[in-house]
Amino acid sequence: MSSFVVALDVGGTSMKGGLVTRSGEVVLTDRRATPRDEGPAAVVGTIRSFIDDLAAAGGGAPAGVGLAVPGLVTADTALYSANIGWRDVPAADFVPLDVPVMLGHDVRTGGLAESVLGAGREVxxxxxxxxxxxxxxxxxxxxxxxxxxxxxxxxxxxxxxxxxxxxxxxxxxxxxxxxxxxxxxxxxxxxxxxxxxxxxxxxxxxxxxxxxxxxxxxxxxxxxxxxxxxxxxxxxxxxxxxxxxxxxxxxxxxxxxxxxxxxxxxxxxxxxxxxAALGVNAGMLGAALLGWRAAGIPDAGATWSLDVLKSPRVA
Ligand SMILES: [Zn+2]
Known part of the structure; x- marks a missing residue:
């Protein structure tokens, strides 16, 4: 299995991406504009190429991909977003590679990160x-x-x-x-x-x-x-x-x-x-947890160090 996952936090104006190892090291982060004005297909296309570029920077296919997206969403379909304008986009459409993928709601994915890694770790x-x-x-x-x-x-x-x-x-x-x-x-x-x-x-x-x-x-x-x-x-x-x-x-x-x-x-x-402990990185870190869950490692975050995660790496 690959040593990293690709994690993406998709917002209405920009998206934050990262490569996160199984031990929680954030080895790379990057940011791209969300081309919302060009329509939902352009946003999906930008997500695909962003994932592709991050995977290439990591040296190959990731173990999994996690995506935090706005609107109504299930683990395998982005159902609807008023902000971005998409409807019923299957998770696989976002990912240009044949790897497992899991979607999450943007705020709930940030909440998951605070729960597993951050201010909610003890409760x-x-x-x-x-x-x-x-x-x-x-x-x-x-x-x-x-x-x-x-x-x-x-x-x-x-x-x-x-x-x-x-x-x-x-x-x-x-x-x-x-x-x-x-x-x-x-x-x-x-x-x-x-x-x-x-x-x-x-x-x-x-x-x-x-x-x-x-x-x-x-x-x-x-x-x-x-x-x-x-x-x-x-x-x-x-x-x-x-x-x-x-x-x-x-x-x-x-x-x-x-x-x-x-x-x-x-x-x-x-x-x-x-x-909150994770600041603007919460969504991306939560997406990393989803990526590891997709890869079959549901408890990947249990050993991650908050000090590493708090380091201001997101561009
Ligand atoms: Zn209202």
Missing amino acids: SDFLFLPIGTGIAGAVILGGEPYGGTAGWGGEIGHIPVFPAGEVCACGQIGCLETYASASAVGRRYSARAASPATAEQVAALTVSGDPLAVEVWGEAVEALSLALATYTLLLDPSAIVLGGGLAEAGPLLSDPLAERLRGRLTFRDAPPLRP
């Missing part, structure tokens, strides 16, 4: 919550991501938190994502201050006591505390793992959020909030 039931342009979640039960009946499981960003609130891009009213995603924080501050600001700038303004920033930041925390109280009461997680751009704010987000969450829960403890 088996947690929520992985990346807060970025949008808010997605990976429900981790028994160490594995749970996708639900049709693959919609974990869409915590579209839990209604303010029922009389703003209309979400999804068409529902008052979704968490409308108040607490990084884009929402930037957008909502910009609208009130009548000057553009990113979530990062709003965070800095919050620290300096800017009243509008404090208000917008507080509303994001409030929205998150409502959704996390719901999640906690429903699934009794061991931890909530915060990731994505907004979590870069660290204690500025997690301290008031932990306090607000504790305040909402009367008859039980609140689960601890933990920072």
